Amino acid sequence: SNSSACPAVWSTIAKDLKSSFSGCNNNARSAIRFAFHDAAGYSSKTPVYAPASGGADGSLLLSSEELQRPIENPLQSFQPWLLAKWNQYKDQGVGAADIVQFAGNVGIRSCNGGPVVQTLIGREDSSTPAPDGTLPNAFGPGSDYETLTQLFADKGFSTTDLAALLGAHTCSQAFAARQIPRGAAQDSTPTTWDNNYYQGLQAVHQNKKRDSNNDADNDVADGATWSRFGRPDNGPGGPGGPPGVYHFQSDINLSQPNTSVGSEMQRFATSLDGFNSAFVDAMGRMNLLGIPADVVSGFVDCTSLVE
Numbered sequence: 045s046n047s048s049a050c051p052a053v054w055s056t057i058a059k060d061l062k063s064s065f066s067g068c069n070n071n072a073r074s075a076i077r078f079a080f081h082d083a084a085g086y087s088s089k090t091p092v093y094a095p096a097s098g099g100a101d102g103s104l105l106l107s108s109e110e111l112q113r114p115i116e117n118p119l120q121s122f123q124p125w126l127l128a129k130w131n132q133y134k135d136q137g138v139g140a141a142d143i144v145q146f147a148g149n150v151g152i153r154s155c156n157g158g159p160v161v162q163t164l165i166g167r168e169d170s171s172t173p174a175p176d177g178t179l180p181n182a183f184g185p186g187s188d189y190e191t192l193t194q195l196f197a198d199k200g201f202s203t204t205d206l207a208a209l210l211g212a213h214t215c216s217q218a219f220a221a222r223q224i225p226r227g228a229a230q231d232s233t234p235t236t237w238d239n240n241y242y243q244g245l246q247a248v249h250q251n252k253k254r255d256s257n258n259d260a261d262n263d264v265a266d267g268a269t270w271s272r273f274g275r276p277d278n279g280p281g282g283p284g285g286p287p288g289v290y291h292f293q294s295d296i297n298l299s300q301p302n303t304s305v306g307s308e309m310q311r312f313a314t315s316l317d318g319f320n321s322a323f324v325d326a327m328g329r330m331n332l333l334g335i336p337a338d339v340v341s342g343f344v345d346c347t348s349l350v351e
């Protein structure tokens with residue numbers, strides 16, 4: 045890839061999106077999840093088709109069938125905003141798949157401490173809905189450790205990659221998940237990109253160990269109703285306070301100590317640099333999911349605009 049070839053229009057888009065995403069706001073966080081959900085439509089277990097087998101092809105922006113799936117909730121309210129942005133620039137040769145991933149990377153960077161992910165441009169678009177069933181569940185069936193590690197392995201991600209990618213929940217809030225209060229965050233500082241997310245999950249497992257014989261209080265004890273232990277652990281609320289930190293069942297399952305994902309998450313809880321370098325590596329590949337390597341080699345590098 046060639047950075048001098050990054051088309052000028054992307055400078056305008058970078059300025060536009062940076063101001064729209066300022067402070068790691070709702071649109072910034074939605075853009076990060078939107079990029080993930082567009083790209084992660086790829087799986088080695090589904091049929092190969094051009095241009096990206098359901099991966100980073102813009103289909104989440106272009107296919108209403110894909111967008112309407114419940115797993116996308118509540119991105120249906122963000123998509124029109126991003127579509128309008130794309131409509132504003134598409135006559136200047138801007139692709140839908142490219143703007144989706146570019147916006148995700150600007151979103152990450154807009155969070156306080158957010159890293160710079162390599163940002164390549166040149167994708168082909170597709171309005172074919174990605175294969176269904178390729179995205180992870182946070183609660184209930186499919187949110188278990190085995191299913192989720194296999195799901196990500198099928199996209200080419202190792203357990204280290206998965207541990208790092210989950211760290212995006214350093215800046216997540218949940219608005220659609222009915223199992224937790226609306227707007228609840230997954231770490232205590234949702235506009236800051238840090239490793240508190242991992243620390244909070246460590247605390248959950250610590251509490252579980254400490255309290256394995258006692259189910260009388262609000263913790264992970266018996267894992268019966270996870271929302272009872274989804275209390276703010278190091279968050280602004282504390283029991284009885286305003287909504288603070290609520291964990292997804294998937295995040296708790298994947299962070300179990302003595303598992304390969306869990307031990308990497310434990311490492312990231314104590315190493316912000318370790319988290320960021322693993323995240324940048326995995327997210328750079330997420331951005332390109334399903335696109336053949338020989339096609340990627342012709343892409344141009346617009347990373348400097350994200351910095």
Ligand code: HEM
Pocket residue numbers: 070073074076077080117118180181182183192209210212213215216217218219220221292294327
């Ligand atoms: C096992 C894997 C994952 C599961 C089960 C999962 C699930 C979820 C769920 C249920 C929400 C809340 C949606 C809502 O109710 O509004 C969410 C939010 C979010 N997720 Fe994930 N996620 C996973 C991995 C990832 C990855 C790999 C990324 C990005 C690299 C990511 C980025 C985000 C972001 C930024 C939000 C916040 C959106 C907002 O604040 O509006 N997630 N995720």
